[in-house]
Each structure stands twice: as C-alpha cells, then as structure tokens.
Amino acid sequence: DPxxxxxxxxxxxxxxxxxxxxxxxxxxPKWFQSTILLPAGLTDEDLIxxxxxxxxxxxxxxxxxxxxxxxxxxxxxxxxxxxGSLLGEVEKxxxxxxxxxxxxxxxxxxxxxxxxxxxxxxREKEDLLKQKGFDNEFIEKCKNYLYNPGISxxxxxxxxxxxxxxxxxxxxxxxxxxxxxxxxxxxSNLGLLINEAKINVLPEPLELSKVFKINPYSTISxxxxxxxxxxxxxxxxxxxxxxxxxxxxxIGNFT
Numbered sequence: 001d002p003x004x005x006x007x008x009x010x011x012x013x014x015x016x017x018x019x020x021x022x023x024x025x026x027x028x029p030k031w032f033q034s035t036i037l038l039p040a041g042l043t044d045e046d047l048i049x050x051x052x053x054x055x056x057x058x059x060x061x062x063x064x065x066x067x068x069x070x071x072x073x074x075x076x077x078x079x080x081x082x083x084g085s086l087l088g089e090v091e092k093x094x095x096x097x098x099x100x101x102x103x104x105x106x107x108x109x110x111x112x113x114x115x116x117x118x119x120x121x122x123r124e125k126e127d128l129l130k131q132k133g134f135d136n137e138f139i140e141k142c143k144n145y146l147y148n149p150g151i152s153x154x155x156x157x158x159x160x161x162x163x164x165x166x167x168x169x170x171x172x173x174x175x176x177x178x179x180x181x182x183x184x185x186x187x188s189n190l191g192l193l194i195n196e197a198k199i200n201v202l203p204e205p206l207e208l209s210k211v212f213k214i215n216p217y218s219t220i221s222x223x224x225x226x227x228x229x230x231x232x233x234x235x236x237x238x239x240x241x242x243x244x245x246x247x248x249x250x251i252g253n254f255t
Contacts, residue, residue: 002083005220008123009146010082011054016152017222018086019062020171023157024225026096027088032059034069034084039077051080062154099187100167101254106234107192108227110156110241110248111149113177114205114216115223119145121208132211142204149202151223156246160227164237168228172221179218180226185254194252228254 001021003013014034022029036051048071059066064086074081122129122142129139145151153171160166168188172180177199185192201209201216209216227248229237234250241248 002081004081005120006124007079009054010080011051011056012058012146013151014082014084015055015058015062015064015086016154017173018084019064020151020153020157020173020222022086022088023154024096024098024169024171025088025090026094026161026166026169027090029062029064029086029088029154031067031087032064032084033067034082036069036071037074037077037081037083038072039079040073040075042078043073043080047080051082055082096161096166096169097187098168098170098184099189101184101188101190101228102167102230103190103254104231105167105228105254106231106250107181107194107252107254108229108234108237108248109177109199109251110153110225110227110246111223112200112202112205112247113172113221113224114201114209114214114219115145115149115221116151116173117176117214117216117219117221118142118202118205118208119151120220121212138204138207142208145204145223149223153223153225155244156225156241156248159241159244159246160225160237163240164229164233166227166229168226170226172224172226174220176216176218176221177224177226180224184226184228188254191255192252193255198249198251200247200249
C-alpha cells in the first residue's frame with residue numbers, strides 16, 4: 001500500500017496500514033519491504049533517518065522483519081512517498097476472507113469511525129484548524145488519534161481471531177465504514193441491515209465532520225475493524241474485547 005496523504009510519522013503509517021490488511025486475512029505479519037521516494041531538493045539526512053527509524057521501530061514492536069526495499073530521490077515530488085509490501089503466514093484452513101460472511105451474522109465495529117482521517121487532518125492541516133477556532137488541546141488530541149484509539153487493528157484482530165471463528169474481517173481504509181460494509185456484502189453476495197444509532201462517532205471526529213462538512217461514515221478510518229461472526233457468539237466477543245479495553249458494538253447483521 002502507498003502512503004501519500006501524510007508526511008508526519010509516515011513510516012509508522014506504512015507499516016501499520018499493511019499490517020491491517022494482512023491481519024484481516026487471519027495471517028501473522030512476517031516480512032516487510034518498502035519503496036521510498038524522496039523529493040528532490042527537500043531531502044536531507046535527518047528526513048531519511050527519521051523514516052527508516054520509524055519503519056524499523058514499528059516493525060520491531062510487531063515482530064516483523066524488514067527484508068529489503070528501494071530508496072531514491074525523485075523529481076517532481078513535494079513530499080516523501082512510502083510504498084509498503086508485507087507478507088504473512090496463515091494455514092490454508094484458517095484463512096479469513098471478506099467473502100465469508102453468512103446470513104444473520106452479526107456485524108461488529110471496533111473503536112469507532114473516522115479515526116485515521118481525524119489524525120491526518122490534525123497533522124497535515126494544523127494551521128487551518130486554528131483558523132477555524134480549534135484550540136491546541138483539541139488539535140493535539142486529534143493528532144494523537146494516530147496512537148489512541150490508534151490506526152492499528154493488530155490487537156483486536158488477533159484477539160478476536162485467536163478466540164472465535166470469524167466469518168470475515170475488514171479494516172476501514174478509503175471509503176470508510178460504508179465502503180467496508182459494501183465490500184463484505186458484495187463479496188459474500190448478501191444484503192445488510194445497519195442500526196445507525198449503534199455506530200460510534202467519537203467526539204473529535206464528530207466535531208471535525210460538522211465544521212468541514214465531511215461524512216464520517218465514508219471517510220478513511222484505519223483503526224476501525226469490521227468483524228462478522230455468528231450472532232450466537234457476538235456478545236461473547238464484545239465482552240472479551242471489552243476486558244482488553246477495546247470498545248466494540250454490534251451495529252447490524254447480514255441478510
């Protein structure tokens with residue numbers, strides 16, 4: 001996956017966005033490589049070192065090995081771009097597919113929505129937020145959405161998959177919640193019924209969506225995880241996640 005929206009903490013983004021994709025298949029992330037394109041005339045040693053340290057530290061914290069990559073200075077760019085590729089391992093019979101949802105499966109949403117988008121806006125458009133009247137405390141809290149609630153779904157996906165038979169998982173990237181729901185439903189050849197009142201829009205994302213007229217349901221939201229599971233086990237999974245401090249809610253079911 002390419003990281004093109006952000007410059008701040010770009011290595012952290014690159015690793016975690018790829019981890020999210022791999023972990024949603026039920027696989028264990030193992031080997032990471034990256035192509036790093038750096039802007040001509042805007043690149044110095046500090047920038048290079050910070051990106052590589054970011055990648056190394058994030059991979060190390062998740063037990064992932066950096067196995068290679070490519071780095072170059074590229075004309076015509078105004079910011080760094082990191083394209084990550086991650087391989088993982090999973091036994092064939094334990095593979096989780098987005099096409100695996102069944103009729104009457106419960107749909108669980110973790111944390112809330114518009115998580116990544118909130119962090120991106122705060123980190124990339126801080127001056128604009130100040131112009132709109134947001135104070136430093138609010139902006140810093142939005143920036144920290146990168147880590148809390150966080151754009152990683154590693155813990156909740158691993159915990160869920162290790163303890164329950166999940167029929168599908170999907171991280172919410174481009175297109176947000178609406179796109180994620182549609183992709184599972186289409187892949188599984190199902191309809192769905194969603195209770196909007198159950199969808200958790202956290203306070204800061206809600207405020208940003210009002211001021212900038214952004215639809216939080218269709219905005220990039222890495223850090224949010226959709227899980228489909230037999231409805232008999234949905235509450236048990238929610239209780240398990242809750243014991244680990246991970247908020248989740250049944251927001252509907254497939255039909």
